[in-house]
Amino acid sequence: xxxxxxxxxxxxxxxxxxxxxxxxxxxxxxxxxxxxxxxxxxxxxxxxxxxxxxxxxxxxxxxxxxxxxxxxxxxxxxxxxxxxxxxxxxxxxxxxxxxxxxxxxxxxxxxxxxxxxxxxxxxxxxxxxxxxxxxxxxxxxxxxxxxxxxxxxxxxxxxxxxxxxxxxxxxxxxxxxxxxxxxxxxxxxxxxxxxxxxxxxxxxxxxxxxxxxxxxxxxxxxxxxxxxxxxxxxxxxx
Amino acid sequence: xxxxxxxxxxxxxxxxxxxxxxxxxxxxxxxxxxxxxxxxxxxxxxxxxxxxxxxxxxxxxxxxxxxxxxxxxxxxxxxxxxxxxxxxxxxxxxxxxxxxxxxxxxxxxxxxxxxxxxxxxxxxxxxxxxxxxxxxxxxxxxxxxxxxxxxxxxxxxxxxxxxxxxxxxxxxxxxxxxxxxxxxxxxxxxxxxxxxxxxxxxxxxxxxxxxxxxxxxxxxxxxxxxxxxxxxxxxxxxxxxxxxxxxxxxxxxxxxxxxxxxxxxxxxxxxxxxxxxxxxxxxxx
Numbered sequence: 001x002x003x004x005x006x007x008x009x010x011x012x013x014x015x016x017x018x019x020x021x022x023x024x025x026x027x028x029x030x031x032x033x034x035x036x037x038x039x040x041x042x043x044x045x046x047x048x049x050x051x052x053x054x055x056x057x058x059x060x061x062x063x064x065x066x067x068x069x070x071x072x073x074x075x076x077x078x079x080x081x082x083x084x085x086x087x088x089x090x091x092x093x094x095x096x097x098x099x100x101x102x103x104x105x106x107x108x109x110x111x112x113x114x115x116x117x118x119x120x121x122x123x124x125x126x127x128x129x130x131x132x133x134x135x136x137x138x139x140x141x142x143x144x145x146x147x148x149x150x151x152x153x154x155x156x157x158x159x160x161x162x163x164x165x166x167x168x169x170x171x172x173x174x175x176x177x178x179x180x181x182x183x184x185x186x187x188x189x190x191x192x193x194x195x196x197x198x199x200x201x202x203x204x205x206x207x208x209x210x211x212x213x214x215x216x217x218x219x220x221x222x223x224x225x226x227x228x229x230x231x232x233x234x235x236x237x238x
Numbered sequence: 239x240x241x242x243x244x245x246x247x248x249x250x251x252x253x254x255x256x257x258x259x260x261x262x263x264x265x266x267x268x269x270x271x272x273x274x275x276x277x278x279x280x281x282x283x284x285x286x287x288x289x290x291x292x293x294x295x296x297x298x299x300x301x302x303x304x305x306x307x308x309x310x311x312x313x314x315x316x317x318x319x320x321x322x323x324x325x326x327x328x329x330x331x332x333x334x335x336x337x338x339x340x341x342x343x344x345x346x347x348x349x350x351x352x353x354x355x356x357x358x359x360x361x362x363x364x365x366x367x368x369x370x371x372x373x374x375x376x377x378x379x380x381x382x383x384x385x386x387x388x389x390x391x392x393x394x395x396x397x398x399x400x401x402x403x404x405x406x407x408x409x410x411x412x413x414x415x416x417x418x419x420x421x422x423x424x425x426x427x428x429x430x431x432x433x434x435x436x437x438x439x440x441x442x443x444x445x446x447x448x449x450x451x452x453x454x455x456x457x458x459x460x461x462x463x464x465x466x467x468x469x470x471x472x473x474x475x476x477x478x479x480x481x482x483x484x485x486x487x488x489x490x491x492x493x494x495x496x497x498x499x500x501x502x503x504x505x506x507x508x509x510x511x512x513x514x515x516x517x518x519x520x521x522x523x
Binding site for chain 1: 285306308310315316324326328
């Protein structure tokens with residue numbers, strides 16, 4: 001247990017030392033939040049109502065799909081994995097520590113938005129804080145599962161960037177965080193349902209907890225965990 | 239008693255056969271060298287022994303704890319040396335001996351990021367990570383590749399110490415001096431198969447097809463009637479001959495000297511070097 005905790009602390013530090021990771025976990029989300037928060041509150045009448053939720057989902061999607069896979073790629077697409085293998089470090093611990101570290105980063109960023117948005121943009125605070133962060137945690141875990149698969153199955157930074165963008169951009173455009181997805185054609189609305197940002201935004205803004213969304217996230221988590229286990233086994237006994 | 243038993247290992251990458259029925263036995267306390275040209279299958283064989291790769295057929299049995307220094311080992315760019323050491327120590331459930339850090343020249347770099355280390359420093363760190371648990375068997379894959387002279391000397395000192403402690407060492411290297419200096423036995427891997435197993439001396443002597451013998455005379459010699467020895471060159475009355483039988487050559491040249499009424503002042507048998515014999519085996523069809 002001590003080794004797992006130490007491994008997670010090291011991974012958290014490594015994320016902070018890696019500029020590429022820190023940019024997508026903190027810098028870009030903060031700049032986007034400051035820039036778009038200002039625009040949204042100026043042009044949209046009830047932007048203040050869902051500003052915290054939309055900016056949080058943007059940050060989570062970016063961090064999970066673009067930021068989180070990088071440290072995994074650094075291990076599993078290089079000979080670092082061999083060093084870990086001969087050092088007796090289980091591969092699933094590498095993934096778990098990366099997962100926990102990314103979860104903490106995304107939670108920190110979400111808390112920053114939660115605190116700063118009401119001060120800067122007069123954004124409305126979600127009525128039930130506990131509910132907000134509980135649902136956010138579920139949403140982060142679901143998104144990180146997608147990022148985890150990206151990090152384990154991609155073999156180069158260029159391919160990772162491409163796949164991450166293929167997932168991230170439609171997530172943002174079709175999830176409803178930039179504009180209400182009711183204005184989108186039916187087909188695009190349905191495509192939007194494939195992305196975790198849509199599920200997460202739906203969870204955070206709706207008063208009633210959607211059981212179908214929770215079910216989709218649970219299936220995503222279980223499914224990606226199984227796929228991840230098979231992938232790690234394959235990597236371990238290549 | 240054997241420390242490593244490799245039996246009938248086969249490995250292919252797609253249609254390319256990398257190892258074909260490789261069998262080797264490495265004795266406990268032995269320093270065993272693995273030689274072969276690039277792509278011969280040395281690293282694949284080592285990785286199968288280390289458990290990093292699976293083989294298609296055969297088995298590798300290891301009797302004892304293993305420390306491994308990989309050929310292409312690396313760590314995350316932004317991990318500090320001391321963090322890496324602590325991490326590996328925690329997973330191996332081993333206390334770090336501070337004096338070992340000094341012995342391996344790691345103390346001074348323990349706060350540096352891995353990406354800022356030189357090749358030699360990285361090699362030292364990985365060697366330390368392979369050895370800090372005091373394993374029974376040590377596997378070193380091209381440990382001195384890309385090292386400067388000082389790092390090489392330090393590493394050779396470590397290998398000597400391990401050898402004197404009776405550790406079993408399996409070392410893959412292209413450095414013939416290193417192989418000759420440390421290895422009790424060697425194996426040459428050629429195109430995925432074992433082309434030779436034995437001592438360095440056996441490699442040189444048993445595979446010799448011809449010998450070079452130098453004779454120094456006190457006067458000029460007439461070499462027209464030589465039948466057994468083949469004249470190669472002459473420098474300052476030292477004549478080099480090539481022959482396939484040393485006794486017959488000595489006999490012929492002695493008779494020549496007696497009949498010509500000149501004296502032999504020096505004889506020198508030139509054995510072919512390990513490197514020459516290795517190249518000979520590697521190039522043989």
